Amino acid sequence: MSVRTDDTRQIAALARLSFSDDELRVLTGEMKAILDYMAHLSRVTLDGVEPAFSLLRCDNVFREDCVGEMLTPDDALSNAPDRHGDLFRVPAFLPKD
Amino acid sequence: MRVTNDVAIGFEIHAQLATATKIFCACANEPGGRPNSRVCPVCLGLPGALPVLNREAVELGMRVALALGSDITTRSSFSRKNYFYPDLPKGYQITQHWTTLASGGHVELDVEGTKKRIRIRGIHIEEDAGKTVHTLHIDGVCGSGKSCDSGGTSVSSGAHGSSAAGLVDMNRCGVPLVEIVSDPDISSPEEADAYLRKVHQILIYLGVTAGELHQGNVRFDTNVSIRNAGDGSLGTPCEIKNLNSFKAVGKALSFEIERQRRILDAGGAVEHETLLWDERAERALPMRSKEKACDYRYFPEPDLGDLVIGDDWIDRVRRYMPELPDEHALRLRKWYGLREYTARVLTAEPAMATYFEDTLANLLHALGEVPDRIVDPAARLLAVPFKTREKMSVVFSEMEDINPGRLPELAEVTANWVTVMVGAWVNESGVDLETLALSRLPAARLALVIAARVRGTVNEPAAKRLLVAAIDSSESVEELLERLDLTQVTDSAAIETLVADVLFLHPAEVERLRAGEGKLLRFLVGQVMKRSGGKADPVIVNDVLVRLLGIE
Amino acid sequence: MKLHELTFSEIRHGLSTGTFSAHDLVESALDRIESVDSSLNAFIRVRDRENALAEADEIDAVRVRGGKLGPLAGIPVAVKDNISTRGLGTTCASRILAGYDPPYDATAVERLRNAGAIVVGKTNLDEFAMGSSNENSAYGPVRNPWDSNRVPGGSSGGSAAAVAAGEAVLALGTDTGGSVRQPAGFCGIVGVKPSYGRVSRYGLVAFASSFDQIGTMSRDVEGAAEFLTAISGSDHRDATASDVDVQQYTSPVTGDLRGVRIGIPQESIGEGVDREIAEAVQGAADAMRSLGADVDTLSLEHSKYAIASYYLIADAEASSNLARYDGVKYGHRASGVGELDEIIAKTRSEGFGPEVKRRIMLGTYALAAGYYDDYYLRAQRVRSLIVDDFTRAFERFDAILTPTSPTPAFRLGEHVDDPLAMYLSDIFTVPANLAGIAALSMPCGLSGAGLPIGLQITVDRFVEPTMFRIAREYEAALDLRLRAPDVNGMGQCG
Known part of the structure; x- marks a missing residue:
């Protein structure tokens, strides 16, 4: 599968990264080389092979419904780049897309 | 009135579960309070923090599944739904995607005497997002705010200028939600109303949610399509989000059905769109432009193991099911x-x-x-x-x-x-x-x-x-x-005295009543009641009046 | 011998006999940092001297009183800067987390403190642990104490260099695809990647959640084992932390490996591996054989697919794990006004370095609609085959011996322009992460150029005791005391 600059541009938008046209061109080349290498996975016969998603994870690990320690608003906001009172402040944005 | 059986409506109902703590951390699950006071590294999405599933959230979800006759999935799993939004601190929502808590089931409706069954497609549990208030920034002062959720976002009109800002409160992040997804079996806004009220009633009975719609405890997304006149197949559906009351659902559905009909009547085709209901303008507006289609890049949540629910557990929950x-x-x-x-x-x-x-x-x-x-x-x-x-x-x-x-x-x-x-x-x-x-x-x-x-x-x-x-x-x-001296006067003699007084005081009315103006009897009863200080037994008063006047 | 040259075992002995105090040790570590770190660049932040010494004095006082002390009492440790430490900052060597100070401690940090260890500073790394050379750091590259023109390996390059150069006795690293073992190999120390779930990940800044594990680094096997014992175990804050019993991983040397079955994959000593490295591994196998171990060859058929499978899964998870860095809650935010989407993109583009961006791009691609099945899902299925290979291998063998890396430490800049070549250098380390099993790297000799060669001992999940046993016996038999050349004068050749 060949990666084109347009694909890279679209992926960058999805990942919220911005690149100059030059950067995009270089990145597209690098991604192409890496993905070409990854493509050798398509040579593996995978009939009946399940993905290893939950291989190492334990089933049914729960927390009981008891209230624990919480941060104070000041601790919660201590690293915020911008705040307004007890709230995080961010620049203007559109409703969820 | 148009025939509406050509309309196919489905719902996604999100209800906040009434657990003591959030779904993946030990923060209190309560409404209101100081902003960002019920947060911890986990729900704030701090680097390095990890989710651990709240057992109670699972059991409340199971209760919903059992009440709706859904099959609880033996092995379900969690996934990440990736999207950027300021009140989604991790940049993804932990939800269930490929295998959900339960599937199947139905809700039995009775709409004006007609029974109807709405099929449930699936039920899953997930985390809620935070809350954003949009403000207009005027000379560095925050103007009037309008609440906006990414769970069911509201349009914030006039707040998109470069001087506007958003203020984010993460208290709601990680509040457990149960999502109930129906098949598009509903064929009118009236049925939709009956369906939502029925599900809401069941949720309240189950004790799984506070259920206050105006608090956003329960929220609705709907999808609407119109069947092809020819083969009856479903047309392209449009989704409407941000419906926070039964009334809003009714209005939004009428609006959308009308909109789609107009398109189809004019020979056009409905395009798949996600619309956002604007309560104030009473209209649905497109939420995202088509070229910016979203891609949630779901993948299995690596921080959580599978949820395995055996018969024993189901029986235990069933045994303590409240009456429906x-x-x-x-x-x-x-x-x-x-x-x-x-x-x-x-x-x-x-x-x-x-x-x-x-x-x-x-x-x-x-x-x-x-x-x-x-x-x-x-x-x-x-x-x-x-x-x-x-x-x-x-x-x-x-x-x-x-x-x-x-x-x-x-x-x-x-x-x-x-x-x-x-x-x-x-x-x-x-x-x-x-x-x-x-x-x-x-x-x-x-x-x-x-x-x-x-x-x-x-x-x-x-x-x-x-x-x-x-x-x-x-x-x-x-x-x-x-x-308060409220005891009723039932003594006929006492009442006769009162009646006699009234007849004496209102000779003209007595005359007209006798002449056949029957409604004046009530007037006279009223006058007696008044003189009794409201205490006379009105039945006896009536009887005495009729007897003394000799009328039928 | 100077304090900073002693191994953990020697230090513990010296502490218990009163030869020196915790105060002396902490002072020695901080002095060492002061004198050599300007050349090494192993630390991003160093602990305030007074605070650290006050902690040491408390421990010395308890010791004098004859009170109860933890197993790591008074030991100076370094912590990789992607592990959360309250009040000490945690940057992941990224601009995007500049100035971030977590309001909580990682579980592993809590536990090392409970064991009495004293944190002396936070170590440099490849940004967000993405890299194999420690060149991808917003704080500049770390240099190898053995040769300042060479990389220390990565991503735990700072921790490895710090331990090798005596700036700390022990260090925490993190290992997602070899990030503890490869730098341990390059710097001539012992580095352990425990089984997945052995150590709580709570507080470890996630790169690839399925693979990330906190590991221990030491100049001897004993230190790595004691440190791991102290930080292991279940944690109610990490659903992936296992409740399998933690064993005491230290024990005395017996001079005996009889009954231990050791396998060497043919692939690991063949093509693409430096000849002197293959020979060193063979030498280690011979040494083990002479201790009574049974050594045989085996084949791990699908290991040639490990790199592709690993990078697709790791980058996919990373693309999601790194979505939280949007400049809303913490860290860097781009200046200027505009739509939030643009500010977030600008924030992330300014905040992340090129390798991190490349990985986010690859990971986003692997999960995107239309590519998920061909990339992410396929990688997860291939991973199953790799796991099966190990399952079969561990039916016949107790441990698998390979080189840690196909080459010794390479030169700074050698792979910078070829990310794929850099990825391929992880060929021997990523399989253990894919399978969630435990592996350890320890020195097994020096190359012709005088650089340490790492030997990797891999065991099945939660069989750490066998891994430490083999390492301990081999270490004792080899009697190879590797000491990095004095780095005091490194500034000139760097």
Whole structure:
């Protein structure tokens, strides 16, 4: 599968990264080389092979419904780049897309 | 009115689960409060923090699944839904995507006498997002804010200028949600309303959610499509998000059906779109441009293991399932001989139905004419939520052969008091019924008020005064009867004197009544009642008037 | 011998006999940092001297009183800067987390403190642990104490260099695809990647959640084992932390490996591996054989697919794990006004370095609609085959021996322009992460150029005791005391 600059541009938008046209061109080349290498996975016969998603994870690990320690608003906001009172402040944005 | 059976409507209902803590961390799950005061590294999405699943959230979800007849999935898993939004601190929402908590099931509707079954596609649990308030920035001062959720986002008109800002409160992040997804089996806004109210009622009965729509405890997304006239296949659906009231759903559906019809009538094709309902403008607006289609890049959540639910666990949850609204209504009819309509009105809210049962039990006790089993404490215990089905069926079978006697009549009277008289007070005062029942008007106290009326100690207007006094004062009902002098006058001689006075004072009306103007009888009754200070028994007054005037 | 040259075992002995105090040790570590770190650049932040010494004094006082002390009492440790430490900052060597100070401690940090260890500073790394050379750091590259023109390996390059150069006795690293073992190999120390779930990940800044594990680094096997014992175990804050019993991983040397079955994959000593490295591994196998171990060859058929499978899964998870860095709650935010989407993109583009961006791009691609099945899902299925290979291998063998890396430490800049070549250098380390099993790297000799060669011992999941046993016996038999050349003068050749 060949990666084109347009694909890279679209992926960058999805990942919220911005690149100059030059950067995009270089990145597209690098991604192409890496993905070409990854493509050798398509040579593996995978009939009946399940993905290893939950291989190492334990089933049914729960927390009981008891209230624990919480941060104070000041601790919660201590690293915020911008705040307004007890709230995080961010620049203007559109409703969820 | 158009025929609407060509419309296919489905819903995604999100309900916040009433757990003590959030779904993946130990922060308190409560509404309101100081912003960003109920957060921790986990729900704030701090680097390095990890989710651990709240068992109670799973069990509340299981309760919903069992109530809707869904099959609980033996092995379900969690996934990440990736998207950027300021009130989504991790940049992804932990939800269930490929294998959900439960699938299948249905909701039985009764729309104007017609039964209809709405199929449930699936039920899953997930985390809620935070809340953003959009503000207009004027000279560095925050202007009026408008709340906006990414869980069901609202359009913030006029706040998109470069000087605008968003203020984010993460308290709601990680509040557990159950999402109920239906098939597009609904064919009109009326059915939609019935479906949503029914599901809401069930959720309240289950005790799984606070259920306040205006608080955003329950939120709706809908998808609407119009079937092809030819082969009846489903057309392209559009989704409408951000519906926070039954009323908004009705308006949005009418708006969208109309919009799609106009497109189709003009020979056009409906394009798949996600629309956002703007409550103020009463219209749905496209949420995202088409070239910016979203791609949530779901993948299995590596921080959480699978959720494995065996029969043992399901049985345990089933054993503690509360009574459901339909079961409750049926039991009210069986036990007390209530009419179907009354039973349905009472079971609109479990608090009301429970209050009714408590009040009735106390009333029967006060009147001393009860089959013992009804006031048996064990049986009464069964009348509150969280009873077991097994126990209930035993009681049912014992009840079958009891002679109801005056019970159905007293039950209807009590229902009327609870829904109408107390209901009016509740509406006016804004105090909710549960609070009232727990504090100023316990069921036993209401029962004494009703008993006074049933025994004829007070007449209807006096009974209403007695109710208000019983709520407002801490005196006993007997003391109130005495102090307010509400006891009904039933002495015929005393009433005859009052009637004679009235006839003397209103000769013209008496003349016209005799001439056939029948409605004046009510006027004269009213005058007698007035002179009695409202205390005369209006039935006796009526009888005496008729007798003394010699009319039919 | 100077304090900073002693191994953990020697230090513990010296502490218990009163030869020196915790105060002396902490002072020695901080002095060492002061004198050599300007050349090494192993630390991003160093602990305030007074605070650290006060902690040491408390421990010395308890010791004098004869009170109860933890197993790591008074030991100076370094913590990789992607592990959360309250009050000490945590940057992941990224601009995007500049100035971030977590309001909580990682579980592993809590536990090392409970064991009495004293944190002396936070170590440099490849940004967000993405890299094999420690060149991808917003704080500049770390240099190898053995040769300042060479990389220390990565991503735990700072921790490895710090331990090798005596700036700390022990260090925490993190290992997602070899990030503890490869730098341990390059710097001539012992580095352990425990089984997945052995150590709580709570507080470890996630790169690839399925693979990330906190590991221990020491100049001897004993230190790595004691440190791991102290930080292992279940944690109610990490659902992936296992409740399998933690064993005491230290024990005395017996001089005996009889009954231990050791396998060497043919692929690991063949093509693409430096000859002197293959020979060193063979030498280690011979040494083990002479201790009584049974050594045989085996084949891990699908290991040639490990790199592709690993990078697709790791980058996919990373693309999601790194979505939280949007400049809303913490860290860097781009200046200027505009739509939030643009500010977030600008924030992330300014905040992340090129390798991190490349990985986010690859990971986003692997999960995107239309590519998920061909990339992410396929990688997860291939991973199953790799796991099966190990399952079969561990039916026949107790441990698998390979080189840690196909080459010794390479030169700074050698792979900078070829990310794929850099990825391929992880060929021997990523399989253990894919399978969630435990592996350890320890020195097994020096190359012709005088650089340490790492030997990797891999065991099945939660069989760490066998891994430490083999390592301990081999270490004792080899009697190879590797000491990095004095780095005091490194500034000139760097």
